[in-house]
Amino acid sequence: MKSFFLHKTRFIQVVTFLCVILFISCEDILEEEPFTEIGTEFFYQDEKDALAALNAVYAQLKEGVGYYRQQYLSNLFAASDQGRSSDNHGNFRKGTITSTDQNLPNTWEQIYIGIKDANNVIARVPQIEGMNEELKARVVGEARFLRGLNYFNLVRCFGEVPLRTEPVQPGEAGLPVSPIQDIYDVIISDFQHAAENCWGFNETRNGYKNNIGRVTKASAHAMLAKVYIQIASSKRTAEAGVMGNERYLGFTDSATSYYQLAKEQCDLVLGESGYQLVADLDGWKKIFESTNGNNAEMLFEIQGSSITGQGTAVSNLFSPRNAGLSGGGWGGTNRFQPKFINKNINKYDKRFQNSIIKEFQNETKTFVIKPNSSGYFRTVTATGAADGGIDVVYTSKYIDTDATTEYTSQQNWHVIRLADVYLMRAEALAEISQDPTQANADLSILRNRVDMKNFEGAGMSMEDFRTALLRERGAELSMEGHRFFDLTRMGVYDEYCRVSYGNTIGARQPEDYTWPIPLIESSSNENIN
16 A cells, blocks of 8 residues: 555545635635646646646635534644543543554645645745736745645644755655654755745735735744744753653754744734734724624634535534524534643633633523533523533634535634734743743733733743743634644643543653654555554
């Protein structure tokens, strides 16, 4: 049997699900529409082909159930300390993931299909004759951003993985895994190239428009900051003895130098036009409305859609089932559990309180949040009779009352938004100076806009500050896919999961900081042990 990513010959014969851009007169938002399969050797002829091939790379982010459309989101949630997912994700919650886990193959395969498609664009678009050079550079820049994003997700989730940056050639053997330093070199180079060649938000050049939903310069700078923060904090904790991050000891530059690079990238994001924080709590709540995607706080999102075949399962994954808050069918997969709410964040933070569902109904029951915000009282709707309760809480960030099926949510998935840039810069400033007060300004900006008092780092030790920072990040970015990565890079994965799940289910070993390469790859690639 040949290796999925490294051998399948159809990867080099076709560009799968090539897409075209639909220009919507009122908004000019990037949308994907599947195309028929066309051989790559015949396909890259003009700018329309280049854009269609690039759109295929965007589409692959949500093409199958394994990546941003569904499984990957639940994998990240279940692997964190936030709460319960489906029974299918029990091994992620318990820290008992093996290479045969059913939730790994689709994620692995679909990320590598995206890398394969990006490699084709990067290699072949520059060869197109007669294409506008600025547009050509932008297309390659976007493809390199998407490849960088895919490898960043791989290296954070799996650690050392096969690294391919060129189109696959017939008969090539499977690649061994590469050291994470080599993988990060490609990621950093890709995001740097994107920052230099992608355009601004909704920018027009030479009659070509950078449609909303595409990568921007700010997106690339923000992801570079996230990469540098990941390396900096992982190396810092590895040097402090956290075995789960030991692989980051191979980076020769100091953790402080990476914090400095992260700070510089955050500054560049905040200097870009087209993005701004909302002014008040009402505005903050609205940034998560299903009809308000690609708003000024969102730096890069996976595009949802109510069009069949182009939406995602985001609303069903995170909203209660059959409550009119998501599409029909299954739902309510990912929800907070009480110990996370009571112990690992500040549950009275207005960002948390205003991003949870306080009341909902299904066909027969009504659910009302308990005073301690750690569950719901349940009553029979027809009679008002008490009917016990449930000890979970749902986020309100992904409600879509217009969704009709599990995969027709128009809710976007927020890969990175502006608030994270302020949070990262606050972290970097404090770590560079070893002075928590240096984080005061950026954290206070985020708190003030939701009517909360200033953050005050005076008198805090750095350990106290890091605990406070995780609480700030937990409240601002809850259920947005960052928590697993935050806990691992900060070296507190075992500690926080034990608090949420107890000392048996919550115990995390160094090997749990990453997931095993799925058996479908390791068994078919002789170069992977």
